[in-house]
Amino acid sequence: MPEPDKLETGIDGMDDLLNGGIPQNHSVFLAGPAGSGKTTFCLEYLYRGAQQGQNGLYISFEETKDQIVGDLPFNWDLERKMQDGTINVVKYDPYQYENVIDLVRSSVKENNAKRVVVDSLTALSLYVDNTKDVRKLILDMNETLRKLNCTTIYTGEIQAGHPDEISRYGVEEFIADGVITLLLSQDGAELTNRILIRKMRGTDHDKKIHPFKFENSGLKVYAKEEAFESSSSSSSHTDEPF
Numbered sequence: 001m002p003e004p005d006k007l008e009t010g011i012d013g014m015d016d017l018l019n020g021g022i023p024q025n026h027s028v029f030l031a032g033p034a035g036s037g038k039t040t041f042c043l044e045y046l047y048r049g050a051q052q053g054q055n056g057l058y059i060s061f062e063e064t065k066d067q068i069v070g071d072l073p074f075n076w077d078l079e080r081k082m083q084d085g086t087i088n089v090v091k092y093d094p095y096q097y098e099n100v101i102d103l104v105r106s107s108v109k110e111n112n113a114k115r116v117v118v119d120s121l122t123a124l125s126l127y128v129d130n131t132k133d134v135r136k137l138i139l140d141m142n143e144t145l146r147k148l149n150c151t152t153i154y155t156g157e158i159q160a161g162h163p164d165e166i167s168r169y170g171v172e173e174f175i176a177d178g179v180i181t182l183l184l185s186q187d188g189a190e191l192t193n194r195i196l197i198r199k200m201r202g203t204d205h206d207k208k209i210h211p212f213k214f215e216n217s218g219l220k221v222y223a224k225e226e227a228f229e230s231s232s233s234s235s236s237h238t239d240e241p242f
């Protein structure tokens, strides 16, 4: 079967693992503990798209624009991409979560966004009273973004040391065409970043754990190096599932 058109993530090494990129119009759930690089990964996905002239929209339910782009360790001209409107970062406080779908739809249309980031489903779900409504909201949002022809990355926070526990409501990985996990492990005195593509419909993909690093130019995934899930994963354990 021929593979669908893909959007390159543009992240060094990542598209090798994805056999070219994320299939167009698909959704990916990016799960990882706090500080594992989810926001950075998503920003680079938008930035590399913007370099190819594709508009990107970053929807945040938690952090402000300054918190998101403030202390990126890269030599990018992200500011210019935001000034010329190629990348838009918006923050919603979804107290009235019934309006979220309309907000998402109008922002995508207004910005003519092709690449979308929703950060995070964890934060969004905190505003919603019960599991049934969370599921409906996520399903509706996914359907809306798909109809708008967006290729979307949703983030979700999981507890460090529990990479198998991908999501809280069981819907995130179910609706997503792809699931990528970011791992943060402790090697001696150092925290190391690792990445694993667990699932990616519509394309052949790598299924091993690989290290990644923050370079000056952006993230770098070591596609030829394999890593192992460390048993001494960094622990920020709480009683909550993530």
Ligand SMILES: Nc1ncnc2c1ncn2[C@@H]1O[C@H](COP(=O)(O)OP(=O)(O)O)[C@@H](O)[C@H]1O
Pocket: 032, 033, 034, 035, 036, 037, 038, 039, 040, 041, 073, 213, 214, 215
């Ligand atoms: N040059 C760097 N090398 C290694 N780690 C870095 C570097 N710059 C930032 N980080 C780490 O990346 C983290 C930020 O990741 P972020 O994308 O915000 O994660 P998340 O969204 O998953 O919480 C910071 O906690 C910081 O420790």
Ligand SMILES: [Mg+2]
Pocket: 038, 039, 040, 119
């Ligand atoms: Mg983040």
